[in-house]
Amino acid sequence: MKLGVNIIGDIARIMEAEVKAGEKAVTTAMRDAGTGLKSAWRAQITGAGLGTRLARTIRSEQYPKGRPSLNAAALVWSKAPVIVGAHDTGPLIRSKDGFWLAIPMPEAGRSIRGGRISTGEWERRTGMRLRFVYRRSGPSLLVADNVRVSKSGRVRENITRHKDGRISSRLKGRATAVIFLLVPQVKLPKRLGLVRDARAVESALPGMIVANWEETR
Known part of the structure; x- marks a missing residue:
């Protein structure tokens, strides 16, 4: 039995288009993941009765800025990490x-x-x-x-x-x-579960990348 492979079109152009599609998919997925996690953490904080002011300290940022990348990343953090961290861990x-x-x-x-x-x-x-x-x-x-x-x-x-x-x-x-x-x-009660939301977003990320990856022709 003989097998034959025929490449239709310019292979270099096809690969370039696929890389661009991947960069766009990864960047979009990371942006949505960061925004979603920020919203989830803010909702947790207000739901725990800690107020909207503390909730607004949760911020998100995407890297690299202004261009798509296969190595895109999202950072979600709080501008009041000591307060948020204390309610997340319940320290003594x-x-x-x-x-x-x-x-x-x-x-x-x-x-x-x-x-x-x-x-x-x-x-x-x-x-x-x-x-x-x-x-x-x-x-x-x-x-x-x-x-x-x-x-x-x-x-x-x-x-x-x-x-x-x-x-x-x-x-x-x-x-x-x-x-x-x-x-x-004083034992501060644990009122937040930020790691839970972060792990949920992490688990959903591969599917988000695939969903945003457009087929090239």
Whole structure:
């Protein structure tokens, strides 16, 4: 039995067209994969109740830029990797100096920069000193003495400042308010599964390349 092979057309031109089709297919598939993974991660973050602001830190980029390539790649990342990574892994958080983590209560208010306020900032802003209360069972406390707590939850110093410079303390409404809880460590709950989405996109990528590969004639 004899077999014969006939090449119809210019082999060099055929190969060149096939390479271009492959470059286009790989580049398109990588672009779609990067965009899809970015959307999936953003949806996870908002679905976990972490807010749209954190979700918008997820970005994607394609390489090389501006031209198709068989070696095209997509990069998906967060501009807030520490925060996103913490919610993805659920780490055990300890104080840097080995003492306490101060968890602000609602009465502490928020930082002027947004987010949680520190003990130092609270004392500077209010002009009041915090008192440490050790508890054998349960978290220890940082409290503010001789204060008034308004209906809105704001803590004010329970004193009257007179025009002549005298300061007198009011007896009515005087209270001690818990401003911070002190704990040795906190286990952050795992709220995201970013690797799951990344693996799903990785598994779908070969099929995406084939689907975008146009036949050459």
